[in-house]
Amino acid sequence: MNRKTFIRTGMLLVPIPLFGNIKKETIMLDTAIIGGASAGLAAAMTLGRSARKAIVFDTAEPRNRPAAHAHNFLTQDGTPPSEILAIGRRQLQQYPSVQIEQDKVISATKSGVHFRLETASGKQITARSIILATGVKDILPDIEGVEKLWGNRVVHCPYCHGWEMRNQPVAIIANGEDALHLVPMVHNLNKDIVILTNGKSTIPEKLPVPVIEKNIRRMEEEGEGIKITFADGSTLLKAGAYLRVAGLRFHTALAEQLGCELTEAGSVKVDAMYQTTVPNVFAAGDVSHPGHHQVSMAVAGGHMAGAACNRVLCVEDFERLK
Ligand SMILES: Cc1cc2nc3c(=O)[nH]c(=O)nc-3n(C[C@H](O)[C@H](O)[C@H](O)COP(=O)(O)OP(=O)(O)OC[C@H]3O[C@@H](n4cnc5c(N)ncnc54)[C@H](O)[C@@H]3O)c2cc1C
Secondary structure (H helix, E strand, O other): OOEEEEEEEOOEEEEEEEEEOOOOOEEEEEEEEEOOOHHHHHHHHHHHOOOOOEEEEEOOOOOOOOOOOEOOOOOOOOEOHHHHHHHHHHHHOOOOOEEEEEOOEEEEEEEOOEEEEEEOOOOEEEEEEEEEOOOEEEEOOOOEOHHHHEOOOEEOOHHHHHHHHOOOOEEEEOOHHHHHHHHHHHHHHOOOEEEEOOOOOOOOOOOOOOEEOOOEEEEEEEOOEEEEEEOOOOEEEEOEEEEOOOEEEEOOOHHHHHOOOEOOOOOEOOOOOOEOOOOOEEEOHHHHOOOOOOHHHHHHHHHHHHHHHHHHHHHHHHHOOO
16 A cells, blocks of 8 residues: 655655555545644544544644744643644654645535545545644734744744743733733733834723834844834834734635534634534634634644544444444
8 A cells, every 4th residue: 555644844744655645536534634733633643542544634834833932832842833743743653544644625515424525636535524623824914024023023922932031121012902911911021011002002991001002114133132113213122022913814714614603703613522513523723712822722622622523433333333
């Protein structure tokens, strides 16, 4: 059999022989996992350890890839995100019923009691269950240069990067309730703070920290820190900045295509066992909850979705014996 999977070296996916090569014909699997980062690989491990025939499709765009290091993940604090995923993929190799493919799932639909998936490269998969682990994308504000600094000198989360920025002068680029939410947590680690509302302030109360309401034109590296240039040409030097993103977006419309209900906050609605509103479709990781997005939470969700999915399949198989 032509066995094949991918190992991540840095951000490069290198094919290695391992499992049945999927061609353009339809094959039947227990589970198709869409998204192969923290949540998807964790689900794959639980299913692999249950001898489930599962495939993971991944387009290698995990949300934290701009960050040099991942933090607040026990046993891997400070490890580059790509290395954490490479370890996960390496450990999955001991479960031969799991295959990892670098490919984008472009459609997922219900076909009788099963699900039919199609990928960008033309593969067709039929699976008894699906785990959506596709994560979310950050929508950065329209500020020149911000993308280059994102994840390192401009960060979003005190738990991920706060310790590294502690006791340094920082800006908080946020407005309204978002600013109100973020300021006390940043103040816990940094006393030299300025809030940049990037336009007229909508912060609902007066805060004991300075607020600058000017529009921001550009952000760039300056020595060990960053330079922020406002629309009026004035500048501000800081060690770094916290930024509240303009929004989060799904990578794909697969959840909607499958008929999964979304929550008011826009994530895929799941129950306590990570099952969506469509039976046999599970969702885990950032796509399945609106807040406190963390690698550890994605891993926990992935394991739970994998276990719940396996349980459903076990019961289906056992019922046939009756
Ligand atoms: C800049 C930044 C830094 C962060 N740092 C930290 C940190 O230090 N510590 C921490 O705990 N958390 C951190 N986070 C949060 C963390 O990145 C997320 O909580 C975590 O990545 C969620 O994992 P996930 O598996 O749900 O989604 P993701 O990691 O986003 O992975 C989703 C995967 O699905 C793939 N995919 C999407 N659509 C398809 C498709 N149609 N077909 C195939 N594959 C698809 C994507 O390419 C991607 O590989 C950070 C976030 C950001 C933005």
